[in-house]
Amino acid sequence: MFPEHETVDLFFTIVVPLFLVLFLAVLVLIVRSAVRSRRVLREAGLDPMAAQAELAARLAQGPLTRPATTLEARLAELDDLRRRGVISADEHAAGRAAALTERP
Template structure:
C-alpha cells in the first residue's frame, strides 16, 4: 500500500528554488571573501593561516606595547646621548624642546 502524495505545489517548488539560490549565493560570497582576505594578508607579508598570531606578535613588539617613559627619563636619555657624543648640540636642544612640549 503505497501512498501517493501527488504533485508538489508550484509555490513550494518556487520557494525551494529561491532557498537553494540563496544558499549558493551565500557560499559564493564566502569563498570570494576568503580569497580576497587571503590575498590581502599575503600582500601584507602575513601568513593567512597564522594571521591573528602574527598580528598579536607585531603589536606586542611594536611601539604601542612599550612602556611610557616619564619626562625625566627622556631628558636623562638625551643628556646621556649628548654626553657620549652620539647626538650633536643642535639635536640635543631639539630633542629637549620636543620632549618638553609633548607634556
C-alpha cells in the same frame, strides 16, 4: 487526479531549484570573501593561517604596551647621546626642548 501530487510537483519545480540557486549564491559569496581576505592578508605581509596570532604579537610589541619614558630618563638619554658624540649640540638642545614641551 490526485491533488497532493500537484503540491509535490509544485514543490519540486519551484521551491527546490530556488533553494539550490540561493544556496549556490551564498556559497559563491563565502568563497569570494575568503579569497579576498587571503589576498589582503598576503599583501599586508601576514600569513593567512596565522594572521590573528601575528596581529596579537605585533600589538603586544607596539608602543601602547611599552612603559612610558619619564622626562628624567629622556633627558638623561639625550645627555648621554651628546656626551658620546652621537648628536650635535643643536640636536641636543632641540631634543631637550621637545622633551620639555611634550610633557604637561
